[in-house]
Amino acid sequence: MVLEIRQADQSDRDAVALLLDRAFRTDPVSTWVFPDPEHRAAVHARFLGVFVDVALAGGRIDYAVDGSAAALWLRVPAGEPEGEDETPALMRAVADPDNERCELVGRLMGAVHPTAEEHEYLLMIAVDPERQGEGLGSRLIGPVLERCDREGVPAYLEASSERSMRLYERLGWERTGEPLRLPDGPQVWPMWRKPRG
Template identity: 60%
Template structure:
């Protein structure tokens, strides 16, 4: 029995925000962005809501039919786009104005994002804590990676933990350039996957 996947609609916003918040509360990068545990518990959901809104506007969010996992994807064109230099600052103002790391993480990840080739960008993927390790993330990714393989499109992501990096390697992703060491914080791994077949 396979995992059924559908495209999220407007009514799924709160579900997606809850999934992202629960899955990333204890993630090393989230801990770096919001170092105080109590502050993270109250402010992290705002960042996940902002991410959900950004991807809803320009990309696609897939959810499992049972609502236990989601993946946020953006199709990046080959043609250079004008980067929104003020996007990270607006995000900071919206989410946590006194926290420069909200803005910095956006600027740092934008700075390592590959350009020049069309690709699918996995912004975030999350499974509810009680459902991690059940293959939901792999199913969500494979639904897009299969299409990438058919269409000859590469895929890109930034792994935020060693555990997730190993999962992505099993799916054919390889380190793209050097890892990103966040200032006084954890490491992120930019990863690229060439289409197969």
């Protein structure tokens, strides 16, 4: 089955944020950031909308034409970032100002993000819950991984569940360093993919 993919633009912003909300509503990291299900339902899409804005501004979003899946990518240069990353504070300010976990999760993940080599960063990938298990995620990110292999560029991500970690391992990612344990919460697995061939 062919998955038609296009690059999302600003007009897709809200649809992609809602797709992320549906796909990650019960994710271990999301349930740690927003433990109360009703509160999560009210603010989760706003929280994830910040990631959509970051990808639209500085990267790209590969989006299934039928709206079933989206992958948010950033090309990250080698070296330490200049200045402080304002995204974690923005995540908190936009979504839930009284919830320090909104900001903490971004700061903790930023602290383990590799800086030695330029790489493609799979910031997030979402598949509509009703379509999960059909291989859409693999087909969505496959073209980028093929390009990484051709260009000799590695890729990085953080897996938020053991299930997703196993999928990424099948696509060539390997765990790198120690898992990140969120305070009184779940583990997140930093993963690195060396270019093939």
